[in-house]
Amino acid sequence: MKKTTRRGIEATLFILPLLTLVLFVAIPLVQAVIMSFSDYDMLSGSREHAFVGLDNYQTVWEKARFWKMAAITGWYTLWSVFGKMLLGLIVALLLNAKFRGKGILRSLLVIPWAMPGIVVAFLFTLFLDSEYGVMNALLLALKLVPEGVPFISRADIALPVVILIGVWKNFPFVALMLLAALQNIPKELYEAADVDGAKPLQKFFRITWPMTFSVWFIMLILQLVGTIKEFDLVYLVTGGGPALATNLVGLDIYDQSFRFFKLGIASAEGILLMLLSLILAFIYYRYEFRKR
Amino acid sequence: MMKLFDIVKKSALYVLLLVAALVLLVPLVMLLSYALRDNSEIITVDARFFPNNWTLSAFFNVFKRSVGEANFIGSFFNSLWINTLSAIFSTYVAALGGYGFIRYNFAGKKLFFFFIFFSQVMPWIVLLIPYYSIMAGLKMLDNLFTVMFSYIIICVPVNAWLFIGFFKEQTPSLEEAAKIDGCSPIGVFHRIVMPLAMPALSALLLFSFIVGWGDFLFSSVLVSSGRNLTLPLLLQTYKGMYFVDWAMIMAVSVIMTVPIVVLFLFLQKQLVNLMTGSLKE
Numbered sequence: 001m002k003k004t005t006r007r008g009i010e011a012t013l014f015i016l017p018l019l020t021l022v023l024f025v026a027i028p029l030v031q032a033v034i035m036s037f038s039d040y041d042m043l044s045g046s047r048e049h050a051f052v053g054l055d056n057y058q059t060v061w062e063k064a065r066f067w068k069m070a071a072i073t074g075w076y077t078l079w080s081v082f083g084k085m086l087l088g089l090i091v092a093l094l095l096n097a098k099f100r101g102k103g104i105l106r107s108l109l110v111i112p113w114a115m116p117g118i119v120v121a122f123l124f125t126l127f128l129d130s131e132y133g134v135m136n137a138l139l140l141a142l143k144l145v146p147e148g149v150p151f152i153s154r155a156d157i158a159l160p161v162v163i164l165i166g167v168w169k170n171f172p173f174v175a176l177m178l179l180a181a182l183q184n185i186p187k188e189l190y191e192a193a194d195v196d197g198a199k200p201l202q203k204f205f206r207i208t209w210p211m212t213f214s215v216w217f218i219m220l221i222l223q224l225v226g227t228i229k230e231f232d233l234v235y236l237v238t239g240g241g242p243a244l245a246t247n248l249v250g251l252d253i254y255d256q257s258f259r260f261f262k263l264g265i266a267s268a269e270g271i272l273l274m275l276l277s278l279i280l281a282f283i284y285y286r287y288e289f290r291k292r
Numbered sequence: 293m294m295k296l297f298d299i300v301k302k303s304a305l306y307v308l309l310l311v312a313a314l315v316l317l318v319p320l321v322m323l324l325s326y327a328l329r330d331n332s333e334i335i336t337v338d339a340r341f342f343p344n345n346w347t348l349s350a351f352f353n354v355f356k357r358s359v360g361e362a363n364f365i366g367s368f369f370n371s372l373w374i375n376t377l378s379a380i381f382s383t384y385v386a387a388l389g390g391y392g393f394i395r396y397n398f399a400g401k402k403l404f405f406f407f408i409f410f411s412q413v414m415p416w417i418v419l420l421i422p423y424y425s426i427m428a429g430l431k432m433l434d435n436l437f438t439v440m441f442s443y444i445i446i447c448v449p450v451n452a453w454l455f456i457g458f459f460k461e462q463t464p465s466l467e468e469a470a471k472i473d474g475c476s477p478i479g480v481f482h483r484i485v486m487p488l489a490m491p492a493l494s495a496l497l498l499f500s501f502i503v504g505w506g507d508f509l510f511s512s513v514l515v516s517s518g519r520n521l522t523l524p525l526l527l528q529t530y531k532g533m534y535f536v537d538w539a540m541i542m543a544v545s546v547i548m549t550v551p552i553v554v555l556f557l558f559l560q561k562q563l564v565n566l567m568t569g570s571l572k573e
Contacts, residue, residue, distance in 0.1 A: 014392025031422035116506025225413035
């Protein structure tokens with residue numbers, strides 16, 4: 001057998017299973033696009049799904065509700081990512097310093113990461129309950145608040161609360177990644193800076209920051225796309241309430257599809273959300289391959 | 293003067309450390325403390341951080357009680373087998389593909405890489421709607437294989453992406469030596485590459501396992517009957533319209549969480565290595 005055909009067969013053996021499974025992502029994606037252009041209402045009972053062009057997109061686009069949800073999703077994503085990146089950076093810098101007991105902190109970081117999302121949701125729902133929650137009992141005992149705070153059932157605090165829960169769940173991952181990047185910086189650079197009499201802040205901005213920027217940037221993109229697709233935590237803690245104050249686009253897609261069975265509308269909203277991820281994925285891709 | 297500054301700096305460091313440790317630890321301690329008490333000490337305006345009476349009654353109730361066809365043992369094994377199989381399958385296929393991706397060249401490689409990356413970052417709900425509609429058409433709803441397969445297809449892109457990063461760092465010298473000794477490429481992969489990748493593999497098996505272990509999104513849509521409930525859905529059944537059995541929810545949560553946290557502690561380093569590998573250029 002010729003050598004090139006042989007290598008071709010070998011490559012196929014390795015790649016084909018993966019390619020097949022990736023197709024199982026691609027096929028539903030195509031189906032989602034088709035659905036977003038059709039009158040796909042499972043409750044209407046008709047089996048035929050007429051092509052309606054951009055009707056679903058127009059319906060979504062003209063709904064004031066959609067834009068409100070988009071704004072909430074935007075706020076949620078920005079603050080959540082900000083919190084994760086900032087806390088991640090602080091904890092990573094803390095763990096990179098020399099002191100006893102940092103091994104314990106490093107180990108503790110796996111707790112939020114490993115805890116199943118649904119468990120986190122139930123735990124915080126109970127912990128923060130306005131009547132029975134231990135959090136309020138503590139605040140009251142310390143006389144920090146006059147009466148129990150309805151963390152989850154008051155419209156103006158529910159969003160910050162779910163953001164904080166998401167930050168708690170996900171910042172350890174950022175911290176561990178940034179820590180690994182910090183530890184990759186050659187010690188000689190700092191030694192040389194010490195010889196030159198550099199101040200700590202100078203060292204941070206002249207060595208630490210430029211040396212870890214690429215990991216930091218990639219984490220930023222990954223956290224943005226990851227936060228846009230967060231669903232479980234918010235849905236299980238607030239269900240989008242109170243008064244739709246935490247109704248992220250993802251939550252509405254879920255309700256539109258699986259409570260009201262308007263799959264066409266839901267797909268249109270889904271495709272819009274996906275375009276956002278697609279743009280971010282593209283930025284990441286360009287960054288990753290910029291020097292090749 | 294310098295010494296004083298050092299002491300202040302050191303104590304600031306430890307205060308920060310203490311705060312961080314508390315923030316991380318308190319929810320887990322709270323979970324354990326909730327699971328070890330009666331509902332009467334949970335649903336009370338005077339809920340304490342630690343209960344007055346420690347009891348294992350919630351755990352006994354979890355094993356005793358069943359709602360219709362749903363019970364803890366059944367759900368536990370449902371979750372266990374679908375996630376074990378999906379973890380093994382998605383990790384194996386991703387390892388195979390990631391290895392092939394690095395060692396061989398083929399047409400459309402860059403597009404393929406982009407799609408792998410994109411399919412791990414796209415919102416899963418966008419995948420779920422057509423998946424649900426396709427599976428409804430095939431009369432495959434309320435079927436645990438359908439749930440398992442959904443976990444496989446959401447795990448595979450991430451795993452493949454991580455393995456591509458991992459194999460990029462590995463030199464092929466040992467593989468070449470084995471090939472000269474007459475070993476086939478697939479043989480080399482199974483006898484040399486896989487055993488060497490064992491730390492990465494075990495970390496990724498765990499990482500894939502927990503995707504479905506804590507999943508609510510896919511299972512809530514794809515499963516309807518009691519005997520097919522997974523653990524996250526079983527938790528939901530304890531949340532009735534008028535009464536929420538918090539003690540049982542917390543007991544099942546402990547059973548779901550503690551083994552995973554312990555495994556994570558052992559595999560943390562491997563997991564971090566694997567993930568940073570994929571971020572290197």
